[in-house]
Amino acid sequence: PPDIEQLGRSSWMLLHSITATYPTQPSSQLQNETKTFLYTFSKLYPCWHCASDFQQWMKEDKNSPRVSSREEFGRWMCEAHNAVNVKLGKSVFDCNKWDERWRTGWKD
């Protein structure tokens, strides 16, 4: 079975990279496809308790996927990641820095 930490780091890289390259003005078709992707991803994620908790988190009204723009989607993914950070006792990431970390690159 995959190593949960390595799987997590690789998966977050994929997920945040998807938000970083997401259109600023996605078509309604792409928005629907993105939601379908997220629900399917949350079912297929190859760590069953992670997948189950992620599905539960997404089911709460306040956490339903926000995919209407790159900014919204990037922040939503940051909040999703923070929910896992909190659960694991890791520090919470400042979502104002999402763009700098995953899209434009850290400024030195």
Ligand code: FAD
């Ligand atoms: P990671 O949490 O993997 O983060 C990688 C990098 O992302 C960080 O170094 C930081 O630069 C950046 N980052 C951190 N937080 C944010 C944020 N909020 N927004 C944007 N960027 C950020 N592990 C478990 O043990 N139990 C679980 O139930 C579990 N559920 C998971 C569910 C999902 C959907 C995913 C994708 C992963 C899950 N994981 C779970 C794995 C866990 O989230 C971590 O990936 C793993 O513990 C490795 O952590 P890390 O400290 O190396 O950094």
